[in-house]
Amino acid sequence: MSVSPMTQADVDIDLGRLVKAIWEKKALVAGLTAAAAGLAFIVTGMLNPLYKSETRLLIETREPVFTSDQSQPVRDSTFDDRAVASQVEILRSTDLIKQVARNLDLSSREEFDPAANPSALGDLLVMLGLKKNPLAVPAEERILKEFYKKLDVYAVPDSRVIGIEFSSEDEALAAEVPNELVDVYLASQSGAKLESNTDASAWLEPEIARLRERVRESESKVAEYRARTGLLLVNQQDTIAAKQLSDISTELSRIRAERADSEARARSVRNALQSGQAVDTVSDVLDSPVIQRLRESEGNIRAQLADVSTTLLDNHPRMKGLRAQLADVERQINGEVRKVLSSLENNARVARIREEELTGQLNELKAGSAREGEEAVELRSLEREAAAQRDLLETYLSRYREAASRTEPKALPADARVISRAVPASEAYFPKTGPIVIVAALATFLLSSIGVMLGELFSGRALRPSTGLVRDPAGVEENAATGAAAPAVVAAHEQETPGPALPHISNDADDFSVEAVAEQLITDMTPVAVCVSPEGDEGSAAAVMLARTVAGDGLKTLLIDLTGSACPTELMADSVRRPGLTDLMCGEISIADSIHPDRLSSAHIIPRGNANARRAMRAIDRLPMIIDALTEAYDLVVVECGAADAASIARIARAERGEVVLSIVQFEEAEFSQLLAEFNAEGFEDVLIMTPKQPVGPLGHRSTAA
Structure with missing residues (x-):
């Protein structure tokens, strides 16, 4: 082209x-x-150098070992972020900084009070009212202001470490200030603990004396009430009546269980005898040694009887003797079973009598315990009061002993310790x-x-x-989404020829089948094939066959349905209502949303679409840009135009490396020549002919002239 x-x-x-x-x-x-x-x-040479030093402090709970209870585990009081932030603010407090300023005599240093020696220009500005007199501010406040400018107290992230940085023109002072600030802070924290401990000791001493008297009175009331009511204790908590009641209840439960067990066992033996069942299944019968011996004798007799019955008749004396012995053994077994039953019944009778006696004793104790219950309520009330007073006294005594052991400042370390002291810096940081x-x-x-x-x-x-046209698939998609019209893409180049000439039929052989055209497109690595079907849907069907043939050879193939009848869409898409080219040209969808798979091959198709065709044609100049973008993703893009004229094809076929394919089924020679002349007038020098049948007339040979 x-x-x-x-x-x-x-x-x-x-x-x-x-x-x-x-x-x-x-x-x-x-x-x-x-x-x-x-x-x-x-x-930088005119500026005074500044030195910076840093001290680091670890916030943690500190208790002296000699005052802690060795039997109890050491408490781990974890400081949260707010507690650490509170300690940062304490380190920045005005009282601590004033104490540091006094200890280090910072007021005598010009660095911390530059207003004490004002310049002539400064005095002039003050006289003219253009500047506030700095000497009107107290010297202590001026020092604090400069101190805060040089101080930086911060909490190290994800830790309980606090850093104290200080900058100064004197490297020694830059290290002294944070160290002194930490010392003052630790001393104030320890002093606060000592003051709190002294106050607690002074308050606990008279309270302990009063509690001792209250405990003595409460315990005396408990002992007196026990003696008066007879509520004596057998152990630490039970009275005599309560102990007896508990023992009888336990014994009664045991006797009742024995009686129920004996009655059940006797009932089991009695039922076996009455129903004629075998008593061998009853455990009490099986456990009897006499019955076990009788069963052995019975087994021996039955064995002898079975042995001699093979040689002797039933009336033989030997047989009669063995039968008599067997009957006697059975009578003895029944007698022993009845003895077992009688023993079980006697045990149940004795247990019942014992149960009645214990029940009577239990009822007597219950009647007496009603009175003791009322007295026990009052006793427990007195005991609770005494126990509460005693526990409180023990708590106060423990706190007092702990406070008494911490009467020295060294016994109350602050809840922090220095992990890194500041040292003079070797070089200036600014x-x-x-x-x-x-x-x-x-x-x-x-x-x-x-x-x-x-x-x-x-x-x-x-x-x-600009020397070239840059084709950007992303830009093409953006233009399609916004509906902006692309610039004019191509213009047909008309050549003047001395007479009517036809384009060259560029098929490499006189084979115009779909397979031959597909092979030639694959061999030439053609990116775009614009198919024109003058006969309508029959030629469009051949274009569908062409796309599927190329896709069957492993190439990524896309067909764009630019026909009015939507024949390729009906043949390839699963629904003619799929969004496609007209929707894309109207800016309603993106390029990716317009592409759908072929239902019979690996090829893809952009259907005709559902948007208004007239509105879509207004943006037809954007189609070459879209085709160029699609060639970046597909090996071959087939554009089926249907029965389009050469002028319309010239508006979209702007890529010189593409091919125009005429899909011919049955066509008259005059019409074919006229069609080739129209393509020649629009600048198309070579065309490919494709037909699903053997061509005749002008297609039967390669021709370059009308």
Whole structure:
């Protein structure tokens, strides 16, 4: 295809020109950079150096070992974030800082009170009312203000460590201040503990004396009430009556269980005898030694009887003797079973009598315990009062002993300890001459270079016309979503010829079948094939066969349905209502949403769509951009245009590396020649012919002339 793109009006930035402009003004850029570096060096040399030191403090619970209870585990009081933040604020408190300022005599240092020696310019500004007189503020407040500027107290993240940083022009003072602040803080915390401990001791001593008297009176009342009511204790908590009642109840439960067991066992034996069942299944019968011996004798007799019955008749004396012995053994077994039954019944009778006696005793004790219950209520009340007074006394005594053991400041360490003390810094942290000079020079170089480039851009010397059309699939999709019209894509190149000429039929052989056309497209690696079907749906069906044939050879193939009848959509898509090309051209969907799989092959299709076709045709100039974007994802894009004319094809077939395919089924020679002449007039020099049948007439041979 001989189709040429239109000239674009876009411009590009000439990066080479920008670099060249900077090089042309290298003297200016270098001079500004050197001046900035020199100025930064001079300014940093005029500044007073500052030194910084840091002390670190760990917040934790601290208790002296000799005053703690060795039998109890050490308590682990974990400080949360708010507790650590509270300690940070205490370290920044005004009282602590004032104490540090007094201890180190900071008021005598000009660094902390620069207003004490004002300059002549400052005095003049004060006289003119342009500046507030700094001496009107008390000296202590001025020192505190400067102190806070130099102090930084912070909590180390995810820990209970507090850092105290201090900066000063004197490296020794920068280390002394945080160390002194920590010492004052620890002393104040320990002093607060000592003061609280002394107050607690003074309050506990008279309270303990009063509690001792109350405990004595309460215990006397309990002992007197026990003696008067006879509620004597057998053990630590039970009275005599309660102990007897408990023992009889336990014995009664045991006797009742024995009686129930004996009655059940006797009933089991009696039922076996009455029903004629075998008594061998009863455990009490089986456990009897006499019955066990009789059963052995019975077994022996039965064995002898079975043995001799094989040789002797029933009336033989030997047989009669054995039967008599067997009957006698059975009578003895029945007698022993009845003895077992009688023994079980006697046991049940004795248990019943014992149960009646214990029940009577239990009823007598219950009657007497009603009175003791009322007296026990009063006794327990007196005991609770005595126990409460005794527990409180023991608690006070324990606290008093603990407080008495902590009467010295060293016995009450603060809930913090120093883990790192500040030391004088070996070098100043500000100003850093080298980094400041480098940053100033680099910033000046960048700013001056940017200024030169902006000048070139504003003057237009760094702009040049765009030399090509950049195809961006993302931009195509964005234009499709917004409905913006793309610029004109192609223009047909008309050539004047001395006479009517036809395009060359570019089939490599006189084979115009779908398979041959597919093979030629694959061999030529053609990215776009624009199919024209003058005969309508029959030719469109051949285009569908072409897409499926190429896809069957393993290439990623996409067919775009640009027909009016939607024949390819009906043949390939699972529904003709699928969103497709018209929806995409109207900006209602994205490119990805318009692509659907073929139901019979691995090819894909963009259906005709559901949007208004007339509205979609207004944005037809965007179609070449969309096709170019699709060629980035597919090996072959087949655009089926149906019975379109050559002028319409010229609007979308703008890629010189594409092919125009004429899908012919049955066509007259005159009409075919006219069609080729129309494509020739629109600038298409070569076309591919495709037909599912053996062509005749002008298709039977390769032709280049009308």
